[in-house]
Amino acid sequence: MPTPSHLANPRYFDFRAARRVPETHAWPGLHDHPVVDGGAPGPDAVPVVDLAGAADEPRAAVVAQVARAAEQWGAFLLTGHGVPAELLARVEDRIATMFALPADDKMRAVRGPGDACGYGSPPISSFFSKCMWSEGYTFSPANLRADLRKLWPKAGDDYTSFCDVMEEFHKHMRALADKLLELFLMALGLTDEQVGGVEAERRIAETMTATMHLNWYPRCPDPRRALGLIAHTDSGFFTFVLQSLVPGLQLFRHAPDRWVAVPAVPGAFVVNVGDLFHILTNGRFHSVYHRAVVNRDLDRISLGYFLGPPPHAKVAPLREAVPPGRTPAYRAVTWPEYMGVRKKAFTTGASALKMVALAAAAAAADLDDDAGAGAAAEPVVHQQLLVSS
Ligand SMILES: C=C1C[C@]23C[C@H]1CC[C@H]2[C@@]12CCC[C@@](C)(C(=O)O1)[C@H]2[C@@H]3C(=O)O
Numbered sequence: 001m002p003t004p005s006h007l008a009n010p011r012y013f014d015f016r017a018a019r020r021v022p023e024t025h026a027w028p029g030l031h032d033h034p035v036v037d038g039g040a041p042g043p044d045a046v047p048v049v050d051l052a053g054a055a056d057e058p059r060a061a062v063v064a065q066v067a068r069a070a071e072q073w074g075a076f077l078l079t080g081h082g083v084p085a086e087l088l089a090r091v092e093d094r095i096a097t098m099f100a101l102p103a104d105d106k107m108r109a110v111r112g113p114g115d116a117c118g119y120g121s122p123p124i125s126s127f128f129s130k131c132m133w134s135e136g137y138t139f140s141p142a143n144l145r146a147d148l149r150k151l152w153p154k155a156g157d158d159y160t161s162f163c164d165v166m167e168e169f170h171k172h173m174r175a176l177a178d179k180l181l182e183l184f185l186m187a188l189g190l191t192d193e194q195v196g197g198v199e200a201e202r203r204i205a206e207t208m209t210a211t212m213h214l215n216w217y218p219r220c221p222d223p224r225r226a227l228g229l230i231a232h233t234d235s236g237f238f239t240f241v242l243q244s245l246v247p248g249l250q251l252f253r254h255a256p257d258r259w260v261a262v263p264a265v266p267g268a269f270v271v272n273v274g275d276l277f278h279i280l281t282n283g284r285f286h287s288v289y290h291r292a293v294v295n296r297d298l299d300r301i302s303l304g305y306f307l308g309p310p311p312h313a314k315v316a317p318l319r320e321a322v323p324p325g326r327t328p329a330y331r332a333v334t335w336p337e338y339m340g341v342r343k344k345a346f347t348t349g350a351s352a353l354k355m356v357a358l359a360a361a362a363a364a365a366d367l368d369d370d371a372g373a374g375a376a377a378e379p380v381v382h383q384q385l386l387v388s389s
């Protein structure tokens, strides 16, 4: 697949035909840190939040689990969420059908420069000189039927069933996102009344928007040289990741620096905290660096359901998240503004979150990337940066 930086001359890279990983797709530095098993008991076990039983009245135990995971990891596995396993199976099946479309159909829907939606490598790929071992498709569930006509111009059965299944999924996920937002706010220490009654919090719940990004990681003849998705933090509030039964998602943890492989738990979502939530919570909940690796024998599919504010909304630390006597640690930004900052950060090797930190408050709160469990600290990826853009 072309990356956005290669759009001037889009060419389809045929992963299926590749017998080796070409230089264009070979990433240096992939093995700088060890990979540990996040499914085994012990300090590297990825936290699990089980919503079963907390649906109507969040139990204190669940709120405490969310707080611990968001503060120490910026991520957790979510089970007991009520989205039927049978629906998730249909979602994966429809995604596989979509990625199996002929190259010509997929190329017709290629993401244009600067577009959020479309087919091909995700927007982040434009900052790197190497190509990832994956194809992706981003769309807005609100605009699903129109967007998908680019892939299926004649509509037809595959189009209809893809749209039907994704709409059903979106309905469940949007409701789950509301539930999780409430839990996150309670985990910050807000009371029931504050969650529903304070203007800032109410507006976030009412205006939160969803974007979906589908990933296809074809099996790879030399998985140690290739990378499915470069290490990044999500930029929005939070993300639900559905990974198929083939694992590949890894979370970066500091002290010691390591990649924690997230186990593929059937029916579970991985929830990632994003940068705008990091800002909203005044740094109490950490955004998490994560990446996806590829597999020699098996294709892998994943889906990211991204929640964030509408484009015009300013995101600033919630009053309730700033300790008494302190000033907010971050300035207010809109999502598009933050994406601009992140672009600058990528091309200079800086940290986007630090670029929107308010210096005095940051110093007072000791906003050091190396502090604590270090979920927000960055793995080294700069050697692959495309510095020219
Ligand atoms: C709503 C979103 C969130 C986006 C941008 C836009 C659509 C696609 C999302 C991703 C998906 C892949 C990683 C990422 C880093 C990327 O390049 O595209 C994500 C990005 C972000 O979290 O910033």
Ligand SMILES: O=C(O)CCC(=O)C(=O)O
Pocket: 213, 215, 229, 234, 241, 243, 248, 249, 290, 291, 292, 301, 302, 303, 304
């Ligand atoms: O493939 C995965 O497990 C990760 C997906 C992801 O991080 C994304 O789409 O942003």
